Amino acid sequence: ALDKNSISNVDTEDRVGGAVYRVxxxxxxxxxxxxxxxxxxxxxxxEGFPLEETxxxxxxxxxxxxxxxxxxxRQKDKKKRENETRPIKNGYHHIESIP
Known part of the structure; x- marks a missing residue:
């Protein structure tokens, strides 16, 4: 289980205990x-905990x-990369239909 008590520094706050932990x-x-x-x-x-304990x-x-x-x-950059079209490499052509 996540033991946030071993984390220090100010990045997010645990309202239940009033402690502060590093993200x-x-x-x-x-x-x-x-x-x-x-x-x-x-x-x-x-910080210091596995991805399973987010x-x-x-x-x-x-x-x-x-x-x-x-x-x-990061999300904006990711979306931009997803929307970019990749150039067609030489030697590859789009086929409209198969005869």
């Missing part, structure tokens, strides 16, 4: 309804705006 990076984002409001949550990869944290728990900015920048 390695944000790896995903989702929108959820909480108390009839749409809220954004980020999947956090904790947690979903609401935006207000992420104390470093830079972490969110970095995640959104």
């Amino acid at each position: 390695e990076r944000i790896i995903n984002q989702r929108k959820r309804t909480h108390n009839k409001k749409l809220v954004t949550e980020y999947e956090v990869k904790w 947690t979903w944290e609401p935006t207000h728990h992420i104390l470093s705006a830079e972490l969110i900015k970095d995640y959104l920048s």
